[in-house]
Amino acid sequence: MTGSQTALTPSDALIAALTVEGLLFAAFSFAWTLAQESAKGRHPFFTQAWFGWIVVGIIAAVAAAAGAGWWGIYSPVWPHDTLTWIESVGLASGIVAQPIFAAIINLQAK
Numbered sequence: 571m572t573g574s575q576t577a578l579t580p581s582d583a584l585i586a587a588l589t590v591e592g593l594l595f596a597a598f599s600f601a602w603t604l605a606q607e608s609a610k611g612r613h614p615f616f617t618q619a620w621f622g623w624i625v626v627g628i629i630a631a632v633a634a635a636a637g638a639g640w641w642g643i644y645s646p647v648w649p650h651d652t653l654t655w656i657e658s659v660g661l662a663s664g665i666v667a668q669p670i671f672a673a674i675i676n677l678q679a680k
Contacts, residue, residue: 579642580638580639580640580641580642581639581643582639583639584639584643585639587633587636591665591668594625594668595629595672598626598672601622601624602676602679606679619676622676623676625672626672626676629668629672630669633665633668637662637666640661640662643658
């Protein structure tokens with residue numbers, strides 16, 4: 571990296587990725603709506619859930635970034651105190667759950 575570029579800390583990367591992942595999951599609800607029937611009809615790109623799968627893929631990519639931030643925070647030393655352990659497991663669950671939920675929802679979009 572050059573002197574003018576700085577990398578995110580693992581904490582900053584995790585916060586940013588979780589924020590983006592949450593916003594994308596909200597955007598996924600629009601993809602779900604576009605996959606539903608309409609009196610005017612919809613393009614097959616939406617009704618066959620292709621758009622939804624693109625959004626699911628992006629959510630999964632951002633979840634991977636969040637996972638990398640999580641790993642950067644918790645992998646060097648696994649937390650031994652109860653509160654930090656609960657925090658780390660809760661964050662990991664949230665990171666993994668969104669792409670899984672989005673994929674399951676999109677499977678039902680057809």
